[in-house]
Amino acid sequence: MKEKIKEFMESNFLFEFNDEVTEKTNLFTEGYMDSFGFIELITFLESTFDVKFQADELTGNKFGSVEAVIESLKSKGISDV
Amino acid sequence: MCEVLRCSKCVLSESFPGIKIDKHGVCNYCRDSLSLDEMNTTRDELKAKMSIAIDTNRNISEYDAIVAFSGGKDSSFTLKMLVEKHDLNCLAVTVDNGFLSDKALDNCRAITGSLGVDFMLFTPAPDFMMNMYRQSVSKDGKKLINRSALKRASAICNSCINLINNVMVKLALQHNCRIIAGGYIGGQIPSGAAVLNIDLLEREGMKKHLKDTYQNLYGKKADKFFYLRNDELKKYNPDKPLIVINPMLTLAISEEQIIDSIKKLGWVKTTDTGMNSSNCKLNDLGIALHYKEYQFHPYEAEIAEQVRYGIMDRQKALDKIKTIPQFDKLDWQMKKIGILINNE
Numbered sequence: 001m002k003e004k005i006k007e008f009m010e011s012n013f014l015f016e017f018n019d020e021v022t023e024k025t026n027l028f029t030e031g032y033m034d035s036f037g038f039i040e041l042i043t044f045l046e047s048t049f050d051v052k053f054q055a056d057e058l059t060g061n062k063f064g065s066v067e068a069v070i071e072s073l074k075s076k077g078i079s080d081v
Numbered sequence: 082m083c084e085v086l087r088c089s090k091c092v093l094s095e096s097f098p099g100i101k102i103d104k105h106g107v108c109n110y111c112r113d114s115l116s117l118d119e120m121n122t123t124r125d126e127l128k129a130k131m132s133i134a135i136d137t138n139r140n141i142s143e144y145d146a147i148v149a150f151s152g153g154k155d156s157s158f159t160l161k162m163l164v165e166k167h168d169l170n171c172l173a174v175t176v177d178n179g180f181l182s183d184k185a186l187d188n189c190r191a192i193t194g195s196l197g198v199d200f201m202l203f204t205p206a207p208d209f210m211m212n213m214y215r216q217s218v219s220k221d222g223k224k225l226i227n228r229s230a231l232k233r234a235s236a237i238c239n240s241c242i243n244l245i246n247n248v249m250v251k252l253a254l255q256h257n258c259r260i261i262a263g264g265y266i267g268g269q270i271p272s273g274a275a276v277l278n279i280d281l282l283e284r285e286g287m288k289k290h291l292k293d294t295y296q297n298l299y300g301k302k303a304d305k306f307f308y309l310r311n312d313e314l315k316k317y318n319p320d321k322p323l324i325v326i327n328p329m330l331t332l333a334i335s336e337e338q339i340i341d342s343i344k345k346l347g348w349v350k351t352t353d354t355g356m357n358s359s360n361c362k363l364n365d366l367g368i369a370l371h372y373k374e375y376q377f378h379p380y381e382a383e384i385a386e387q388v389r390y391g392i393m394d395r396q397k398a399l400d401k402i403k404t405i406p407q408f409d410k411l412d413w414q415m416k417k418i419g420i421l422i423n424n425e
């Protein structure tokens with residue numbers, strides 16, 4: 001599932017994970033994802049993992065990196081990532 | 082030129098980022114997108130959400146909304162909607178980027194005149210703008226443009242959009258106005274962006290690390306055009322975020338219907354802005370450069386969405402995205418911003 005998330009990010013945000021851009025990289029502050037890209041990411045996560053995030057769950061940079069996304073999914077009870 | 086493979090449903094090409102076309106010829110964007118019924122429900126929900134946001138944030142100061150108004154068809158229609166349907170007291174603001182078509186400026190005056198809306202024309206210093214465009218397609222300049230935004234628009238367009246957004250935010254703060262409206266249409270940005278809360282402190286924080294790059298490439302004026310000053314931020318109350326609305330994302334409306342509607346207000350089609358813009362004479366160069374680098378038309382995403390939901394017919398869509406402007410017809414634009422392209 002982690003690979004699926006990374007694949008989504010790579011193909012939708014036009015970059016590749018490597019030594020410089022890693023699972024820890026904040027894609028927001030490093031300029032790979034903008035607020036519209038963020039909406040696309042949330043839509044993808046909601047449909048792929050069958051979850052629904054509330055507005056207050058989307059604040060505070062909880063989806064900036066692959067690691068953060070996986071933590072957020074875990075907090076929703078999805079741990080098979 | 083050999084024929085590129087395209088989704089049989091929506092016209093996206095095989096070069097589009099993240100695309101996977103299945104054995105039935107249908108792409109993953111089509112497979113993952115909402116059905117027509119679901120889309121209609123979403124639009125209705127967004128409409129309701131937008132109306133609530135408008136009602137909560139109106140009647141606070143002399144203007145209810147600052148409207149990013151290019152004089153093009155979509156922002157003209159947006160302004161009409163805000164005034165006639167939502168009864169908002171708007172300030173329509175046009176940024177003259179140095180490539181604003183004369184006819185588009187006539188349209189700005191005609192539309193705001195017919196609707197009885199205050200109109201402001203802001204012309205940033207041309208030397209700044211031309212340098213900005215030149216840098217936007219340079220190697221370093223690309224660091225300033227979000228990768229995910231390049232799926233939706235060219236680098237040239239994106240640099241301009243970032244500047245215009247900042248101008249609108251500044252005006253909203255100056256006028257103590259909480260609504261900023263734009264004319265994005267379906268497919269240009271996700272439909273969830275019909276109503277967005279913008280936390281300005283967060284927004285500034287996210288751009289902080291780019292400040293040096295901005296200054297190196299764009300000079301001192303970069304601060305003014307891409308950031309907020311501390312005294313401006315002081316006017317902002319984080320408990321009352323700005324809201325950005327894009328009313329057209331709540332509608333299913335064709336290009337023809339839009340034009341019919343604004344014609345009645347005196348809007349006239351421009352002839353010098355290419356196939357995809359109704360106000361900017363630089364747009365075609367942005368498309369040509371984008372296509373050269375990424376091999377897909379920067380309007381593909383929005384046009385594909387319109388085809389997917391039956392708002393544009395497939396043939397018209399194909400005509401639009403298969404027509405890539407040629408560099409040899411874009412000589413004066415390249416000279417004006419100071420770039421050279423080797424024409425293979």
Ligand SMILES: [Zn+2]
Pocket residue numbers: 088089090091092093107108109110111112
């Ligand atoms: Zn498709």
